[in-house]
Amino acid sequence: MAALPPRHREIDALRQQIGRVEGIGRSGRSGVLPFGLPMVDSALPEGGLALASVHEVQGIYADGAGAAFCAALLGQLAREAGTSSAPILWLEAGEGLYLPGLARYGLQPRQVFVVSNIRKTADRLWVLEEALRCGALAGVVAELEEADFTASRRLQLAAEAGNTTALVLHEGGQYSGAGLATAVTRWQVQTMPSMHCPLNNGLQGVGAPCWDVALTHSRGGRPERWTLEWQEEQQTWHNMADVGAETIPLPQAANDMPANDDHVSAPVVRKQRR
């Protein structure tokens, strides 16, 4: 990781000025959602994911990695909102989201609203914009294939007006590359093999979910790439590069259900791919 260049006040002032011009200058007022990982947070302006703005998450393959990453962020957004029942909205292109699967990201039945089977992109854009504007949601995930500049600008303005954070999710398929023009950050996510946890029958168990997360665009920050793991027990992120430095607290192992995952037994330092 490169050392941070010394921050001059003038540069900071200029950045804030640009931010105001671009319409994201209010992130300072709205606050940020820190990942809780110094390496990740230092790459983001203000030290976290800017609230009340639009972020784009691109899953490289249609394998659910992007959705899972969004779910983890949503869970944190809902916690950030303070109340346990802060409503969140998931705007699906088709249907098939299985809400019990959101439980491991700390989301519970009452708070998740799912809008499904709205096929046209224009209609989903309308729903997303209205959802952001109504200001009652802790976060919105929207599956969108495309949005032109005007539409993405409108989304950003709606997010600011309603003080709501939006995650625009795009998984697999024909990925245009450009994405949302005005997204404050853009993430590319793909799965990584999890940490092994040997079971007593000599087979390998499935470890905590693990993703290769690339921050390909960050306004006022810098692009970076990490391997992040989601710790279900603590509901926190874990940077795999830190594994050697600190010890991961072991979850209570005694469990009669062999189906449980997240048995991290032997922390090993793993290299990032590429």
Add this chain to the structure above:
Amino acid sequence: MVQSSPIDDRTGAPAGADPEPPSGKRALVVYLPLFATERLVRIMPEIARQPFASITEDRGRLVLVAVNPQARRLSLRPGMVLADARALAPDLQTRFANPVAEQEALEKLAHWCMRYTPIVMPGQGEGAEGQSLFLDISGCAHLFGGEERMAQHLCTRLVSFGLTPHVAIADTPGAAWARALVSDADAPIILPPFKGDGAWEHLADCPVASLRLDGSTTEALISFGLRTIGALRPLSRRDLADRFGAGLLLRLGQLLGVQEEAINPLRVITPFVARQGFFDPIATPEDIAATTRQLLDALCHLLEQAGQGAVRLVLSCHRVDGTTQRLAVGMARPSRWPEPLFVLLAEKLGEIRPDFGIEIMELAAPDSAVVEGDQTNWQDPVGKRSAQGEAFAAFVNRLGNRYGFASLARQAPAQSWLPERAVRRLPPFDDKPLGTNGVATNGVGANAMGKDPRWPGGRPRPLRLLMRPEAVDAIAPVPDDPPVQFRWQGRTYRVRAADGPERLSDEWWGDDPDNGSGIRDYYTVEDEDGRRYWLYRDGLYKPGTAPQWFLHGLFG
């Protein structure tokens, strides 16, 4: 104008001769003998001057259903075979009858008639060729300057629509219908309130066909020489019932007002209605929007006084040309706040086509429900939480009215082990605590009254569940071991790590044939790229038979 007031009763005929009809009720009947053909003339004016008949197929023949006056003059009659009719009138124009469209047209007309009274019933009096409209005008006539002027007004308007109305007003729908059937077109008959034997006197000369009986009873009556209603008067009721059936007595009773007959309103009457008429018809979008807003304020005031909230709103615009345009919006939960409701209506107001102008606008809340917990906090009158809740409710309503309320839902645990049945839809606003039934007991903290339901913890569940599990070719070594590799959608995945099995089975009473054996062993497997899949083996391991494997979900 009030009919059969107590004063009239006292000064009227001595009591005891015949039971008095229910006081104050007045019914207006419009009988439209030529409605079937006149409807078609309205659509196709070019057939107005020629002999015309609507036809239908009956036992392999084409027969006439309705004929217009020109055809009638050539002695064509309904029920005639088309071939015979053609012999009498070679230039006869025909169209196939469309009973559904006819009924719809009649209902439209009934809606139009709601300008006179809210209680209008479209119907066909039994044994008559034409169509009828029954109006309960009790207490409405004075608004139009009396019954006579009301009837005349109605007649004039109907004639201007190209219809031939026969109108009568009487104390009972039966009597009004009987008089309307034999009255002249465009000359309303108004029977004074019945007093004593008044009903018999007014109706004595009506044919028995005007009793709304089925054809065979009418024929039987005529064959006995009983041609008019008056002829039935001296006969004993018991004899009539024995010979002609109880139906005759019922109709006679309804005619005389002994037997109560209700006019079933086409539209359910709601107390929550706001209405605005205009001297000068309005047509601009601004006027329509402004009036809607006024009506909404008035309606919300009514709702608030009753402690109710609207679940559905219907805006009716009566146009000058006699048609009514309607739009409806629904709410996910009862509401009586004008602002968000106006936003809902405003989005649809563009659908109203005023054309020549709108005479009357009416906003009604046909469905309403009690609003609970709507109290604002005196310390925090705006109520940040409730304001946000209202904003969200407004969003849900707009979404629901655009794309249907089914597009938005929450999910809650359901009492089943099968993953596809372990969730049930929860409506967006169901603030009642989830009770003991319907809440899963197979999870952690699921069954506490009043507590939020929680997903059963500790078990891996995928983020995306395939609607139908997809069959995969899997290689699994030992009976209970997870697969080492599987093939799905033409690609082979090598399994790097796996958890399981978790055995989930159908309920013992379940006998869904699509469900295989009902026992599934689920494994969470991870391939070499770290993708996680939820696979299951259908059924128990049996030596000799290859087990069936399915992919059911993706973890991501």
